[in-house]
Amino acid sequence: MSLSDFFTPVDLKTITPKNGYYASHMGDRIEQYAADSLDQEQKIDIAIIGVMEDRNAVDNSGCALAPDYVREKLYLLNEGNYNTKIVDFGNIKPGATITDTYFALKTVVEELVKKDIIPIIIGGGQDLTYAQYMGYENLEQRVDLVVIDSHFDLDDDAFGDTIETTSQSYLSKIFLHEPNFLFNFSNLGYQTYFISQAGLRVMEKLFFDAHRLGALSGNIAVAEPIIRNASMISFDVNAIRSSDAMGSANATPNGFYAEEACQLCRYAGFNDKLTSIGFYEFSPAYDSNGQTATLVAQMIWYFIDGFYNRKKDFPLNPKSQYLIYKTSLKHDEHEVVFVKSKKSDRWWMQVPYPNTGSINERFHLVPCQYNDYKTAVSGEMPDLWWRTYQKLI
Secondary structure, three states: OOHHHHEEOOOHHHHOOOOOOOOOEHHHHOEEOOOOHHHOOOOOOEEEEEEOOOOOOOOOOOHHHHHHHHHHHHOOOEOOOOOOOEEEEEEEOOOOOHHHHHHHHHHHHHHHHHOOOEEEEEOOOOOHHHHHHHOOOOOOOOEEEEEEOOOOOOOOOOOHHHOOOOOOOHHHHHHHOOOOOEEEEEEEEEOHHHOOHHHHHHHHHOOOEEEEHHHHOOOHHHHHHHHHOOOEEEEEHHHEOOOOOOOOOOOOOOOEOHHHHHHHHHHHHHOOOOOEEEEEOOOHHHOOOOHHHHHHHHHHHHHHHHHOOOOOOOOOOOHHHEEEEEEEOOOOOOEEEEEEEOOOOOEEEEEEOOOOOOOOOOEEEEEEOHHHHHHHHOOOOOHHHHHHHHHHO
C-alpha cells in the first residue's frame, strides 16, 4: 500500500488567489505530493497533512474542514531566509469508520517519522492526537508528549476498553495503552476551573507535568525547556483566548495570546528532538474574517521558521561545544550535573539511571532552565530532577 492511497490532493483552484502567488510566497515554494515523492532523491524536511475528520470532536462539528482554510492563509505567507523543502500531501478524508481514519493517520505518521520527515497535521478534532501517538508504536522509542490545552482531556470515570476515543478523553486512551511507550506527558496552559481534582491527582501520581496558564502567561520562556523535551506536540486551538482565535465552538475567554501561541510554535520548531506536531479543533464555521485560520497559518510558519533555524545542539556531541557544571546538595552525598550549550545557551540536567535502568546509558538528559541550576547551587534538589528520576525507576 502506498501512502498516496490515503490522500486526496489539494484542490489548488479553490485556495489560490486570482493573480497567483509571488515567487516568495509559501504557495509557490511548497511542493504538492505525488505518488513517487518519497522515492525521489530530493530531501523532504516537512510534510503538511490535512485530516478531514470531526466525528469524535465533541461539540465542535465542522473542524474537519479546517485544513484547506489554513492552507489558503499559509500559502500567502512569505518564505523566510532559508530554502524550504516542504511537501503538501493533501487531505486524509474520513474513513468508513473513525477507526479507519485513525489507522490512516497512524500509518502516515509512522512512515514519515521513519524517513526523518516531520508531519505537520492540520485537523480535525483533538482525538486525532491518539492516532498521531500510535504512529510511534512500532518505532521502538519512548515518546515524550506535550499537549497545549486548557483541559486535560481525561475520562475520570472510564477504564481500559470502556474509554471512547474523543476529543475529551483521548489522553486516557494514551495513558492506558499497552504496550506503554509513553515516557513523559506535559500539559501547557491548563485552566484550573476546567480540571477535576481527580485529573490533578492522576498527573501527580504519574509524575507528569502540568503547567497552569497563569504560570506561563507573560512569562512564555518558561515553556521552552518543556517543549524542548517533546517528541510530539498536540496543539488545541481552544488553548488560545477567543478574542484572538474564535474559530471553535468551544472557544473560551481566557487562554494564550496569539503572539504567545506563535512563540510556543517557534520553540517547537527549534526542538531537535521533535518529530511531529498537530493543530486541532479549528472550526471555520465559527471563524470571523478568517482570523483563526490566519493565526494557525502563522503558528505553522513560526514552527517552520524555528525548524530551519535549529542549532543542532542536542547534547553531548561534540563535548567541546558544551560546558559542564557540577553542584552539591545540602542533604545528599551525590551531585547534580548540568550541561550548557555554547551554541544556544540552553541548559540540560543529567538524571542518573537507577540500578533497574538502562545498561547502555549512565544518565538521562532532561532540558531545564537556568533557574534549576540556581536551585541546585543553593543546595536544594530541583523538582524536575526528582520527577524525572521517579519515571526512570
